[in-house]
Amino acid sequence: MTPAQTMLRAATGLNLSKSIVERAIKNRMEQTAAKDHDDYLRQMTPEEMTALVELVVVPESWFYRDPQAFVAMTDFARARLAANNDRLVRILSIPCAGGEEPYTIAMVLTDAGIPPENFMVDAFDISPTCVARAKSGIYGRNAFRAQDLAFRDLHFTSAGDGDYRVNDEIRKQVRFKQGNLLEFDLSTRAGYYDVVFCRNLLIYFDKPTTKAAIEKLSALLMDDGQLFAGYAEVPSFCQHGFSPLSHNQAFGLQKETAAPRKSLHTTRTPAKPPAPKATRSIASPPSLPPSAPAPRPRVAAPAAVKPATAPPAVAANLLAEARRLADLGDIKAAETRCRDHLALHPESAEAYFILGLLNELTNKPKMAEDYWKRCIYLQPDHYEALCHLALLAEANNDASGAAALKARAARIYKRQQAS
Incomplete structure (x- = not known):
């Protein structure tokens, strides 16, 4: 991290990239007629710091955002x-x-x-x-x-x-x-x-x-x-x-x-009361402890099943049922429904996303990571999967990887909100 990045992080708390910081400093150097980069930093005042911060904060918003x-x-x-x-x-x-x-x-x-x-x-x-x-x-x-x-x-x-x-x-x-x-x-x-x-x-x-x-x-x-x-x-x-x-x-x-108990629900369906054995949230796990690498999961479509022969409603119902079972704490049955869905639609990013949530919930972060990587491979703008991958990277002390994933998710979020 450069001295300028460290200085701005101390002032704002923001984890800013080198390119953003250098671009802002270049802009302010032109306004202040500083001789060079080091001269600009040496002459930093509280007023100039405020002007520099203005160039790196992200103030975009609109009325009734996320209603x-x-x-x-x-x-x-x-x-x-x-x-x-x-x-x-x-x-x-x-x-x-x-x-x-x-x-x-x-x-x-x-x-x-x-x-x-x-x-x-x-x-x-x-x-x-x-x-x-x-x-x-x-x-x-x-x-x-x-x-x-x-x-x-x-x-x-x-x-x-x-x-x-x-x-x-x-x-x-x-x-x-x-x-x-x-x-x-x-x-x-x-x-x-x-x-x-x-x-x-x-x-x-x-x-x-x-x-x-x-x-x-x-x-x-x-x-x-x-x-x-x-x-x-x-x-x-x-x-x-x-x-x-x-x-x-x-x-x-x-x-x-x-709230001594947490509801077990995904973010894409209405929440339901948790069953007695459901003590953690599938959408928002309280922790992600690192574990030894697990074998990469295999999801194979049965040869006898042809994706073209399955009505769309059947596949949609399988994912809905997977979410319902997850809400009830029946992780194994929820995984089965996701795999049944993948047998019909092997390129379903949403099925891989849910499988990642289920494995995260059962403390299998490596398998969860594998599923979410498949999800964003199939759907690069899958905001939720990117967020969970960023959280995993933080849990594994991969600060640069987490920052990159968060930045990517933030860009996608802005595009989705703007559209």
């Missing part, structure tokens, strides 16, 4: 207020990028009929530019990617040139401030928030920084509160004291002290 998290949050807020209608539900959004997420939170709760005096959103971002943009409340077309834009007519007014400004009744529900999660002072905010949104930040951190960030978030969150993360980050939270919630596609978590 299931907002649905789960609303249900939770309603339950809080049903128990005590005089309380204030406190919500944290970090990082808040340009403000799209915290404003969405305010809009969703307002539309749900929750009075403004019963909730408040705090929003932090390391970038002063992002915070300034968020405070302005003015957004262009790129911030409105949801299929249903009725919220824009309800909560925005035209600002000219195709821009829109958030209405004041929504803006006053959000308090923006520049800040770095890793530098938070917990003396006045320990156990302060009912709900925390921290989505797609940890994917840029190394293992020690991830652990430190989760400890901060855990301290900020009430013991019975809820936290919403990005899919790639759920396993990391489960390794550090959190358990997944059963809201499908919301990627919500709570502290293990508030």
